[in-house]
Amino acid sequence: MSIYCSMIKESYKETEENELVKASLNGDKNAFGEIVTRYQKMVARTVKGMLGDSVFAEDIGQEVFINLYYSLPEFRGEAKLSTYIQRIAVNLTLNEIKRRKRFFSLFSQKANNEMHEVEIGDYDNEKRTEAAEIVNKALLAMDPKFRVIVTMRMLQGYSTKETAEILDLPLGTVLSRLSRAQKQLKSILEKL
Amino acid sequence: MNSLEIKKMIISSLNSDADIIGTSGRLEEEGISYNFSHNFKDKVLDKLFSAGVTINREVEFIKYMNFAFIRIALTGVAAIVVLLISIFLVQGSLSFNSFLGLSDNYDESIVCLLTGN
Secondary structure, X not given: OHHHHHHOOOXXXXXXXXXXXXXXXXXXXXXXXXXXXXXXXXXXXXXXXXXXXOHHHHHHHHHHHHHHHHHHHHOOOOOOHHHHHHHHHHHHHHHHHHHHHHHHHOOOHHHHHHHHHHHHOOOOHHHOOHHHHHHHHHHHOOOHHHHHHHHHHHHOOOOHHXXXXXXXXXXXHHHHHHXXXXXXXXXXXXXX | OOHHHHHHHHXXXXXXXXXXXXXXXXXXXXXXXXXXXXOHHHHHHHHHHHHHHHHHHHHHHHHHHHHHHHHHHHHHHHHHHHHHHHHHHHHOOOOHHHXXXXXXXXXXXXXHHHHOO
């Protein structure tokens, strides 16, 4: 017990990623806490960029890290931890978008439109700048498969190659989606 | 930055040769930043590690139930064995009638016993 206790560090601020993963696999709460601290902003950008700044986004964010914790034994370290986390975040967010679409498709078109309005206005306008409002409205009006590309590119600052790696898509597909997303974004922004 | 400039910047960020890191940095300067609530980490850790405690408790409960079941079952088997031995000693056999305590009785005596005549 005393040996185990001495292995648990109080602070992991300077610790490398692979050590954090190893310590988390040993059940070290502080090590996993450090992973959450390091990547929560990145996950927030992906989840909130795609879902809007709603309370659901925070729940999905929590789910991302819970999924990460349980899938850590499968993480072989071939990709960066950030890429691995991004994949989980993108998959969970896309699932949530599908789930919402399915749920609201049960209701009338009117209800569907109301849901979209709620999504768009589901953030605190007072705290948001004009720029933030434009970006959020434009992103939420986009097709989800384009929304994810734009989020990775514009909010996360990933290159086309990195985006392709995260989304597990061929580079050509990402490039074509990027150009179609740009067209869609242009037409949305003209209306705003 | 006015709204027109912002829109232009957003659209140009999707060009394949765009300075994406610069763009995302500028967007952040314009207030486009996302974050979770200040106690997000604690919420995640609570969910993860309190769930572990619940699972442990469930496992422990099942263990206790199994232990209790084995003890009750063994006690029951021991009682049945003692009962069989005592029946054999008193009745001299382990027939169905001796189990029911009817080995020494004839049908007529049972009718007498039940009717009182």
